[in-house]
Amino acid sequence: MGYSDKKQSRIWPLLFLFSAFILVMLIGILCSLKWGQSQVSWQTLFEAITYQGNDKAHLYIQTLRLPRAIMACLVGIQLALAGLLTQLTTKNPLASPHIFGINAGAALAVAVGLVAVPHFGNFGLIGFAFVGAALGALLVWSLAGTGNKQYVRLALAGITIHFLMSSLTEGFIIMNQQATDSMIFWLVGSLNQAAWTEVRLILPFFVGGVLLFSLMLPSLRMLLLDDEIAAGIGGRIHFVRGISILLVIVLAGSAVALCGPIGFVCLIVPHIARSLVGTNLTILGPLTALLGGVLLLYADFLSRFIAFPFESPVGIVTAAIGAPYFIYLARKQGGTR
Incomplete structure (x- = not known):
């Protein structure tokens, strides 16, 4: 079998894998549009998504369920890619923005913004989140320093900064008694308030982030090498x-600014994708993004039925899935070493 035959034999399984997950995502979107607090018929659903009707049921799907499903896909893709980048950057398979203080920093900044400027818009909260995420990352990297033990110190510094900023966030919540319930709901991670306004706000960051990630794929391969080898070439x-x-x-x-610090998506999705296709970033990156959207979409769908007919934060579902998987990964990495 020649090289071209071997290459073609690898392409077909990958095409099937990507096609299967795209189909799973489409099915998840349909389920998210059809089932929830109120039931709708398939005919009503078809009329709503094709904009052939404008009664109450159609508007309910078009203005609430549809943007929520799209938001789940976009945020899931962003968090999964952020997790993959964090693991590549730190050379730590158990790393994620959530563990390394980035999510906690963004959450703290948003909590400060909600307390200090309660009438600030969502776009302003995104600015606060960026500042907090950058502050969390800067603190972790400054505490880790440089040298042979840097990646070990990164983990310790990240956990320390995460708990410090989480404690400060809880303190700001206590100070703002009037918004305690909504802020706690947001801190767990929620897509309940997602609407077209939030979709339009996050879309530029999503498009820009995914495009930059795609352009950086050739350079990101250097992060798989030792620093000395990468510098040597x-x-x-x-x-x-x-x-x-x-x-x-x-x-x-x-x-995080729009949906709260949804946990474990950043951590577990890259591992699942890596177990399916290996470490080839050209394939691993797109599959990680696709799996992130699928996971958060179905997690949001399941969160509607935990305390039915009331809504539950999607972070409850991702934590229920991610915590056991994190323990499994930690034990696996420990056993490997």
Whole structure:
């Protein structure tokens, strides 16, 4: 079998894999549009998504369920790519923006914004989230320093900053008694308030982040090598790592600002994708993004039925899935070492 035959034999399984997950995502979107607090018929659903009707049921799907499903896909893709970039940048398979202080920093900044400027718009909260995410990342990297033990110190510093900022966030929530319930709901991670306004706000960050990630794919391969080897072949490893961290801040910060710090999506999705296709970033990146959208879409769908007919934060579902998987990964990594 020649090289071209081997290459073609690998393409068909990958096409089937991507096609299967795209189909799963489309099915998830249909389920998200049809089932929830109020039932709708298939005919009503078809009329709503094709904009052939404008009664109450059609408007309910068009203005509430449809943007919520789209938001779940966009945020899931952003968080999954942010997790993959964090793991590549830190060379730590258990790393994620949530663990390394980026999500906690964004959450703290948003909580401060909600307390200090309660009537600030969502676009302003995104700005607060960026500042907080950058502050969290800066603190972690400054505490980790440089040297052979940097990646070990990154984990310790990240956990420390995460708990510090989480405690400060809880303090600001206590100070703002009037918005305690809504802020706690947001801190767990929720898509309940997603509407077309939020979709339009996050769309530029989503498009810009995904486009920059795609353009950086050739350079990101250097992060798979040791720093000495990458520098030896002429790679600008520090520049690539810096751009990667900025991209994580953009992807994770905008998602946290609008939907709260949804946990574990950043951590588990890259591992699932890596177990399916390996470490080839050309394939791993798109599959990670696709799986992130699928996971958060179905997690949001399941969250509607935890306390039916009342809504539950999607972070409850992702935590229920992610916590056991994180324990499994930690034990696996420990056993490997």
